[in-house]
Amino acid sequence: xxxxxxxxxxxxxxxxxxxxxxxxxxxxxxxxxxxxxxxxxxxxxxxxxxxxxxxxxxxxxxxxxxxxxxxxxxxxxxxxxxxxxxxxxxxxxxxxxxxxxxxxxxxxxxxxxxxxxxxxxxxxxxxxxxxxxxxxxxxxxxxxxxxxxxxxxxxxxxxxxxxxxxxxxxxxxxxxxxxxxxxxxxxxxxxxxxxxxx
Amino acid sequence: xxxxxxxxxxxxxxxxxxxxxxxxxxxxxxxxxxxxxxxxxxxxxxxxxxxxxxxxxxxxxxxxxxxxxxxxxxxxxxxxxxxxxxxxxxxxxxxxxxxxxxxxxxxxxxxxxxxxxxxxxxxxxxxxxxxxxxxxxxxxxxxxxxxxxxxxxxxxxxxxxxxxxxxxxxxxxxxxxxxxxxxxxxxxxxxxxxxxxx
Numbered sequence: 519x520x521x522x523x524x525x526x527x528x529x530x531x532x533x534x535x536x537x538x539x540x541x542x543x544x545x546x547x548x549x550x551x552x553x554x555x556x557x558x559x560x561x562x563x564x565x566x567x568x569x570x571x572x573x574x575x576x577x578x579x580x581x582x583x584x585x586x587x588x589x590x591x592x593x594x595x596x597x598x599x600x601x602x603x604x605x606x607x608x609x610x611x612x613x614x615x616x617x618x619x620x621x622x623x624x625x626x627x628x629x630x631x632x633x634x635x636x637x638x639x640x641x642x643x644x645x646x647x648x649x650x651x652x653x654x655x656x657x658x659x660x661x662x663x664x665x666x667x668x669x670x671x672x673x674x675x676x677x678x679x680x681x682x683x684x685x686x687x688x689x690x691x692x693x694x695x696x697x698x699x700x701x702x703x704x705x706x707x708x709x710x711x712x713x714x715x716x
Numbered sequence: 717x718x719x720x721x722x723x724x725x726x727x728x729x730x731x732x733x734x735x736x737x738x739x740x741x742x743x744x745x746x747x748x749x750x751x752x753x754x755x756x757x758x759x760x761x762x763x764x765x766x767x768x769x770x771x772x773x774x775x776x777x778x779x780x781x782x783x784x785x786x787x788x789x790x791x792x793x794x795x796x797x798x799x800x801x802x803x804x805x806x807x808x809x810x811x812x813x814x815x816x817x818x819x820x821x822x823x824x825x826x827x828x829x830x831x832x833x834x835x836x837x838x839x840x841x842x843x844x845x846x847x848x849x850x851x852x853x854x855x856x857x858x859x860x861x862x863x864x865x866x867x868x869x870x871x872x873x874x875x876x877x878x879x880x881x882x883x884x885x886x887x888x889x890x891x892x893x894x895x896x897x898x899x900x901x902x903x904x905x906x907x908x909x910x911x912x913x914x
Contacts (some may be wrong), residue, residue: 521780521807525763525770532760535752536745547734548767549806552780554733557766561766562730565723568756569746572723582750584721600827607720608747614719 578649580625580642584605590623597621600656603646603673605629605661613659621657624649628664630672638672646673650680658686776847778823778840781804788821795819797852801844801871803827803859811857819855822847827863828870836870844871848878856884 522530526548529539534544551559559586575581576588583589590610604610610623626641650656658673660666670686679683690708692702700708718727724746732742749757774786781787788794788808798819802808808821825840830841848854856871858864868884875882888906889898898906 521779521788521809523771523780525767525782526780528763529760529767532756532763535756536748538741538744543736545806545809546736549769549804550734550782551764554772556729558733559768560765562727563761563763565730566749566764567758567761569723569727570757573721573750581719581720582724582747584723587752592721606747608743610745611719647833 560637575625578645579623580627580645581610581623586715595620599652600657601649601653601655602657602659604659605666608634609659609661619657621628621655629663629669630663641669643673643676647676650677650682653682655683655685658684660686662689771835773823776843777821778825778843779808779821793818797850798855799847799851799853800855800857801865807857807859810889817855819853823869827858827861828869829863839867841871841874845874845878848875848880851880853881853883856882858884860887 520527529548529551530541530544533539533547534541536544539547551562556560566691572584573582574584574586576583576586576591578587578591581588581590595621601624602613602619602621603624605615605626605628607625610625613619613623624642624646625647626643628636628639628641630636630638653654656677658670660670662666674684674686688711689704690711691697691704697705726748727749728739728742730742731737731745732739735743737745741896749760752760770782771780772782772784774781774784774789776785776789779786779788782840790804799822800811800817800819801822801824802811803824803826804822808823811817811821822844823840824844826838828834828836828839854871854875856868858868872882872884887902888909889895889902893902
């Protein structure tokens with residue numbers, strides 16, 4: 519027998535489409551909505567609906583944005599000569615939080631993954647090459663996955679032909695890490711890339 | 717500098733109000749929405765908004781429902797003489813999935829918790845007492861927490877005065893459990909409540 523009302527089932531079903539949200543979690547979230555005050559529920563629904571209308575990708579760097587070009591591309595205080603290439607917009611947030619980078623970004627929109635049918639043409643590589651003109655340094659900041667490594671190497675190779683310095687994020691032991699628990703690949707790399715202390 | 721557009725920030729903010737959904741998870745969900753097709757996003761927003769309009773509590777048993785009385789209360793094939801008292805509507809779903817119960821339900825709407833200001837008057841106890849008339853057995857199915865136990869005892873005491881059999885869910889070792897890893901309270905109770913095998 520069907521116990522829960524259709525609308526609750528539908529919310530559960532829709533919410534469980536998010537990766538990482540299982541059926542039980544989705545159901546708990548749906549029930550939670552019943553305890554919110556109606557204005558808040560209304561607001562959540564509205565911001566979700568509005569997101570499809572308002573959000574787009576910046577035509578220059580592909581960052582998710584409401585205004586095109588995005589505020590980062592328009593910011594004249596940022597250094598135009600250094601470009602950081604990342605997989606997606608969330609990586610920009612992570613890098614901005616460090617306050618260590620003041621250049622511009624280029625969002626690749628993913629990584630090369632032949633198995634999933636993602637080749638160079640599916641990534642924002644043409645628009646990257648079009649921007650290289652006045653760039654002095656390109657920092658490749660892919661995620662440290664196999665696909666990320668492959669993509670980094672691919673980018674490094676095609677950028678080699680241009681008159682631009684190509685760097686990438688340092689690999690090593692993470693801050694606060696415990697040597698004992700760090701995986702062998704990371705620790706091996708940290709040994710290989712060791713540098714003088716003073 | 718603010719990197720993400722306002723609408724994305726608002727979705728993140730609203731989603732992170734769900735218990736168990738932290739800021740990072742909420743942000744990942746918000747970004748995920750950008751990859752859905754617009755119809756699905758629209759649908760999610762709409763079911764959320766509609767939930768506030770359509771959903772209410774059954775005036776008999778307090779189950780969350782679209783129609784009042786709820787389908788469980790209206791179902792004439794169910795046994796009217798046996799009533800199962802649970803904390804909230806999700807517990808009804810869990811019990812229904814066992815297919816072992818064919819009576820009616822009463823949703824208490826919480827448990828007694830003096831520290832959080834929940835006394836008998838905040839729970840659906842008056843409406844429970846009003847239903848007792850023709851009931852032969854009341855099964856108290858609270859969660860096995862301290863508050864759940866307290867509430868069970870409270871209910872048992874006030875139902876004692878009525879001409880009704882009061883039972884509660886058996887305690888013991890869960891199916892598939894490993895004795896070695898079962899907590900002492902549970903195992904001790906399972907020993908106390910042991911019964912003959914044949």
